[in-house]
Amino acid sequence: MRKNNLKTGRPRGFWKNFWGLFDNYSFLIKKGFVLILFIEFVHLLDPLLLKIIVDKLTNFDNSDILWIVGAVVGLFVFRRFSSILNFVKDKLFFRIITSAEREFMVNAQSKMVLLSLAYHEREDTGNKIIKIDKGVQKIIQLFESIYWEVAPVVIKLVIVCGILFWTDFRLGFSFILFAPAFILLSVRVNQIIRPMRKKRYKRYEDAAGLMTQSIININTVKSFVREKWEVSQATKIRNEIKKLGLFEWGKILRSGLLRLLISDLGKSSIILIGVFLVSRGEMTTGTLIFIFMISNEAYNHLYRLSRFYDQTEEGVVAVERYLKLLKEVPEIKNKKNGLKPKSILGEIDFEGVDFAYQEAKNQALRSVSAKIVPGTINALVGPSGGGKTTFARMIYRHYDPQKGVVKIDGVNLQDLDLYHFRKFISIVPQEVEIFSTDIKSNISYANPDASFAEIKKAAKIANAEEFISKLSEGYKTKVGERGIKLSGGQRQRIGIARAILADPKILIFDEATSSLDSQSEKLIQESMDKVSKGRTVIIIAHRLSTIRKADKIIVLENGKIVEKGSHKELSAQKSGIYAKLLKLQKIGDIE
Numbered sequence: 001m002r003k004n005n006l007k008t009g010r011p012r013g014f015w016k017n018f019w020g021l022f023d024n025y026s027f028l029i030k031k032g033f034v035l036i037l038f039i040e041f042v043h044l045l046d047p048l049l050l051k052i053i054v055d056k057l058t059n060f061d062n063s064d065i066l067w068i069v070g071a072v073v074g075l076f077v078f079r080r081f082s083s084i085l086n087f088v089k090d091k092l093f094f095r096i097i098t099s100a101e102r103e104f105m106v107n108a109q110s111k112m113v114l115l116s117l118a119y120h121e122r123e124d125t126g127n128k129i130i131k132i133d134k135g136v137q138k139i140i141q142l143f144e145s146i147y148w149e150v151a152p153v154v155i156k157l158v159i160v161c162g163i164l165f166w167t168d169f170r171l172g173f174s175f176i177l178f179a180p181a182f183i184l185l186s187v188r189v190n191q192i193i194r195p196m197r198k199k200r201y202k203r204y205e206d207a208a209g210l211m212t213q214s215i216i217n218i219n220t221v222k223s224f225v226r227e228k229w230e231v232s233q234a235t236k237i238r239n240e241i242k243k244l245g246l247f248e249w250g251k252i253l254r255s256g257l258l259r260l261l262i263s264d265l266g267k268s269s270i271i272l273i274g275v276f277l278v279s280r281g282e283m284t285t286g287t288l289i290f291i292f293m294i295s296n297e298a299y300n301h302l303y304r305l306s307r308f309y310d311q312t313e314e315g316v317v318a319v320e321r322y323l324k325l326l327k328e329v330p331e332i333k334n335k336k337n338g339l340k341p342k343s344i345l346g347e348i349d350f351e352g353v354d355f356a357y358q359e360a361k362n363q364a365l366r367s368v369s370a371k372i373v374p375g376t377i378n379a380l381v382g383p384s385g386g387g388k389t390t391f392a393r394m395i396y397r398h399y400d401p402q403k404g405v406v407k408i409d410g411v412n413l414q415d416l417d418l419y420h421f422r423k424f425i426s427i428v429p430q431e432v433e434i435f436s437t438d439i440k441s442n443i444s445y446a447n448p449d450a451s452f453a454e455i456k457k458a459a460k461i462a463n464a465e466e467f468i469s470k471l472s473e474g475y476k477t478k479v480g481e482r483g484i485k486l487s488g489g490q491r492q493r494i495g496i497a498r499a500i501l502a503d504p505k506i507l508i509f510d511e512a513t514s515s516l517d518s519q520s521e522k523l524i525q526e527s528m529d530k531v532s533k534g535r536t537v538i539i540i541a542h543r544l545s546t547i548r549k550a551d552k553i554i555v556l557e558n559g560k561i562v563e564k565g566s567h568k569e570l571s572a573q574k575s576g577i578y579a580k581l582l583k584l585q586k587i588g589d590i591e
């Protein structure tokens with residue numbers, strides 16, 4: 001469990017982590033803070049010059065005219081100087097903030113694509129997006145407040161406190177008497193609302209998740225007339241967020257009233273002490289005005305500083321979530337200096353592989369041992385949920401086995417460079433993922449350098465050329481999000497063309513022809529035979545007609561290999577699962 005700071009409830013090391021994000025900009029930030037310090041001193045000259053003018057006016061003498069004119073000119077000059085300094089400071093700020101924002105977003109994107117499949121299966125899409133979006137937004141907001149509010153105010157408070165003590169210790173004491181009350185109140189109110197705030201953030205993610213889910217599954221929502229129900233679920237969460245938000249802000253605003261009361265008391269006490277000192281001749285009227293001006297401003301800023309505390313607490317949860325995401329490490333570790341063979345033969349070995357998905361009750365693969373000879377066609381069959389897709393994913397090293405090893409050409413996958421060996425493999429997954437671009441980019445995704453002629457060739461082999469040429473804009477046709485404008489069979493054919501274009505040594509078809517009619521399937525079968533030459537092919541299929549030509553058939557049931565052999569061998573084992581499936585399909589119970 002994470003250790004929290006007992007007083008603030010903020011995770012330990014929060015600020016260290018926060019500033020760590022800005023490591024690349026530390027020089028610029030330091031430069032900015034020096035500028036702020038300078039600006040605050042220049043700001044003080046304003047009331048100081050006013051004090052000189054007032055003091056000279058109260059005991060006016062003709063010789064003072066030069067002083068007064070000088071002070072007025074000084075006032076003008078310093079104000080100009082201060083606006084130029086502010087300009088430089090703000091320019092610096094925008095340089096930092098725009099670069100940092102770009103960096104945070106790019107980092108998040110790179111994290112998202114580098115994290116293993118297991119992470120993405122665990123977390124909802126909406127949650128991930130809101131984590132990144134809200135996180136970055138809050139980091140920027142916090143930085144903005146520190147740069148524009150906190151740093152200037154803290155500097156101002158120290159200077160004002162020093163001046164008050166220097167002028168008269170009673171003024172100084174009255175100032176620092178009210179400050180702790182302020183701080184205590186701010187801390188207390190945030191302690192009260194912290195649990196609600198945490199809950200509210202969790203609910204934001206839930207709401208985003210829910211919205212994403214109903215959008216992704218819109219077809220089902222509409223088909224089963226669940227629109228109202230979806231809206232009512234969202235309303236429920238949003239109501240809760242509203243209730244929590246109202247409660248939190250109610251508390252903050254009420255405490256804000258109290259904080260203002262304290263600040264008003266503080267301001268009045270300064271005037272009282274000041275008037276008392278002036279009446280006894282211990283202080284000039286000009287000094288009273290000077291003191292009143294600077295302490296008034298300091299009090300107003302103190303209030304803003306306490307509001308910053310509220311804001312920080314509000315941002316901490318969002319920032320923490322983003323930081324946690326950045327700290328996620330891929331479950332699949334890529335070995336340093338992993339092997340990068342120039343080419344592979346395509347031999348695959350499973351040696352006693354056990355695998356269970358996270359939080360799953362049953363094992364998806366149990367003591368699976370199999371040897372796949374290079375250049376052969378292999379089929380994986382068996383009942384749904386038997387572990388076929390999992391078997392294929394192990395070859396990609398999307399997951400590591402809990403026991404046993406998977407090898408390519410006799411080398412443990414874990415000793416190979418992850419990003420290198422994956423390039424030798426292509427898969428047409430059960431659900432082909434289509435990007436919201438045109439057909440051409442979708443096919444060439446695995447090989448962006450491919451020429452148009454190569455793309456067309458791959459499409460032809462995949463039996464996709466015909467339907468593509470009938471589309472309004474041919475290869476340039478936009479296919480919509482997740483290929484919504486294509487039929488299931490068309491999506492599969494794009495997937496096949498993509499896999500072929502990658503020119504792999506190992507080619508995996510996971511139910512790649514399940515959505516095709518018998519005629520198209522036959523055509524693809526012929527193409528598959530063509531592309532199989534010189535490659536190791538694994539075909540996962542329910543339709544046994546697809547795999548007749550396989551050199552080897554592996555039957556997986558409940559994660560276990562129950563039969564292995566050629567079509568001839570397995571069909572001869574009359575009591576075997578394969579023979580049974582074959583019989584059922586012949587009768588026509590299964591297509």
Ligand SMILES: Nc1ncnc2c1ncn2[C@@H]1O[C@H](COP(=O)(O)OP(=O)(O)OP(=O)(O)O)[C@@H](O)[C@H]1O
Pocket residue numbers: 121357358360364383384385386387388389390391430
């Ligand atoms: N991402 C996952 N997280 C948890 N469990 C999973 C996950 N994917 C699959 N499973 C489980 O692992 C087992 C094997 O699933 P797998 O997808 O490998 O089966 P399959 O043989 O490909 O089935 P089908 O023929 O229906 O595609 C199933 O019990 C399934 O519920």
Ligand SMILES: [Mg+2]
Pocket residue numbers: 388389390430510
């Ligand atoms: Mg499957």
